Amino acid sequence: MNLLAFENVSFTYPGGVQALQEVSFSIEKGEFVALIGRNGSGKTTILQNVMNLQEPTAGTVKIRGESIRSKGPARVAETVGYVFQHPDRQMFLPTVLEEVAYGPRQQGLSKEKAFEKAREALEKVEISHLAAEYPKALSRGEIQRVAIAIVLALDPELVILDEPTSGQDGAATGELLKLLKQLHQAGTSILLVTHDMELLAESAPRSIVMAGGRKVFDGMTKELFENPSCKEWGLDLPVWLEIAREVEGLENVVAEEPGSLIQAILAHQERGGVL
Secondary structure (H helix, E strand, C coil): CEEEEEEEEECCCCCCCEEEEEEEEEEEEEEEEEEECCCCCHHHHHHHHHHCCCCCCEEEEEEECCCCCCCCHHHCCEEEECCCCHHHHCCCCHHHHHHHHHHHHHHHCCHHHHHHHHHHHHHHHHHHCCCCCHHHHHHHHHHHHHHHHHHHCCCCCCCEEECCCCCCCCHHHHHHHHHHHHHHHHEEEEEEECCCCCHHHCCCCEEEEEEECCCEEEEEEHHHCCCCCCCCCCCCCHHHHHCCCHHHHCCHHHHHHCCCCCHHHHHHHCCCCCC
């Protein structure tokens, strides 16, 4: 059974702006999928429809085979956790531990049990040492981890991350990538919304591309980078792939393991290739 499914979903905003046009896709339990496209392509509208913050004009959104039309956002959040692009704007409690425990408390758990769930979630994202800190005083990368912990404390089956590397440097992005891989390997299904093509190449095996409110690509990320329409869809290739295409024989090596430019260069040189 599909964990999440869009079936011919269309959405039109008041005023007649059509944001989605007959979009269909599904995500299976255990998948790591990226949703990409330029600004205005329909990504945000998809997320709002997933969380039932907006109802489709036509078509159906299903979670575990059931339409979410009759479910409120709180019910949807029991299965789908949404990490916002600017998570600090949703934080209002004095400590990280209280912030992460807030969701479980709203689900009816005792304070003791909610704090236990919160500590488990903080351990999963490796920030247990920040439990007593004020969330908004943390670094951008630490705030992102708190936001992920908030979601994990609710035991969702699917976690959506909206532009999680926004405003982060390379080191913080690398640490986030490591965390996402760990969560995925532990069984968490992930839908990653990103403009970061380097992150995309190194994380999500499958990509869904939106352009003009339509789904224009749904397949393996490796195949996406080979698609001549990438530029038309407003997607820049990862820097490492641009470099690889300038070196004869290197692109094929990189294609075997996207993101591993250094390893590809070494392998190229071992075969006698010249840079």
